[in-house]
Amino acid sequence: MSCQDKENREDSNVDLIPAEEKSVEDTAQDRPMERSYTLAKMRENNELSSFTQELQQSGLEEEFEGKEGIYTFFAPSNAAFDRIPARDLERDSSEDAVETRRDRLRYYMVEGDMTLGYLREQIRTSEDDAYEFETALGEKLWATEEGGDIVxxxxxxxxxxxxxxxxxxxxxAYHVIDNVLQPGEE
Known part of the structure; x- marks a missing residue:
């Protein structure tokens, strides 16, 4: 199924409802809203094995076990991870190195259900054709439309x-992306 097909389905069926705007009745009705569900679905996608392995090895995945809430992940494909220099992937097990890896992974997470339809609407209604949003790390990403694709x-x-x-x-939700993004200056 193409992104266009997914977008058409999402536009007609789903609106973004940030977690803080859901009513108590919505939350109770929608249970279980486990963050680990999205992680399990990503593990089933062979194109994301490097990303999901990184989530697991960093310990970030454990933080989600049994917790409620909705998150959107922008997960780099395996091909994107293959372009990272080997020295950047070295497994330093010090607490600082592990926390740095967790922070990088939080940069790919956004609270709420951010569909393609929602992103397109936000881009089209913005003043500069760029939708700015904050990640779970507290840093920014910008979404734009280029040649019909969201970038x-x-x-x-x-x-x-x-x-x-x-x-x-x-x-x-999760979106497979074709490159690795970086939070702030290293």
Whole structure:
């Protein structure tokens, strides 16, 4: 299924409802809204094995076990991870190195259910054709439309195109992107 097909389905079926705007009745009705559900769905996608392995090894995945809430992940494909220099992937097990890896992964997470349709609407209604939003790390990403595709730009100017999207109306979404994004200056 193409991104366009997913977008058409999402536009007609799902609106973004930030977690803080859901009513008590909505939350109770939608249970279980486990963040781990989206992580489990990502693990099933062979194109994301490097990203999901990184989530698991960093310990960040454990933080989600049994917790409620909806998150959207912008997950780099395996091909994107393959372009990272080997020295940047070395497994330093010091607490500082592990926390740095967790922070990098939080940069790919956004609270709420951010569909392609929602992103397109925000881009089209923005003054400068760029939708700025904050990640779970507290840093910014910008979404723009280029040639019909949604492109994310990080604070350093790196760009990543959304290749495919998967979502569940009550449990979150993930988008496969074609590049690795970086939070802040290293």
């Amino acid at each position: 994310l730009t990080d604070v350093l100017g790196n760009k990543a195109r959304i290749l495919t999207s998967e979502m569940d109306e009550y449990r979150g």
